[in-house]
Amino acid sequence: MDNDVRELRGAAGLSQQALGERLGVSRQTINAIEQGRYDPSLPLAIRLARFFGRAVEEVFHCDD
Amino acid sequence: MDNDVRELRGAAGLSQQALGERLGVSRQTINAIEQGRYDPSLPLAIRLARFFGRAVEEVFHCDD
């Protein structure tokens, strides 16, 4: 399950810290998600997708 | 965070057991999600939405 968070964040010109603050999570959480160390919870995934104006499926890609 | 799983499952004519088998989770998991006892993981939410031909955001509604 990989995702486009890093690209979208870069395009938005935000640091991991700044994005975390906007979404109410720590920068380590953003970092872990970008690196695919784990998947976000469903509510966080929805907040992330909505923040970037995308559908959840567009941001997070299942590999199956 | 509530969802439309029960309605969609009913419309599909499937038991909780049958739906769980299709998605690779236990019937208790389906039951808990339908009752809002907890949110599914992101991969399960995506599988559920895809199974019903909907977007994740259409099936799971954030209350914020």
Added chain:
DNA sequence: GGGTCATGTAAAAGGAGCTTTACATTGTGG
């Protein structure tokens, strides 16, 4: 060289997701 910003990473701790096993209720059909 010293400060700061952005990022990577790690450990400990707590809460959430999911499993299995098990028991209870309700309804339906023989």
Added chain:
DNA sequence: CCACAATGTAAAGCTCCTTTTACATGACCC
């Protein structure tokens, strides 16, 4: 009445998500 299917629920246990604190790196500016 007796199965049987569908659902609700509970406990124990494991893994995953997220936090906090902390240290380390490289880039960049003064």
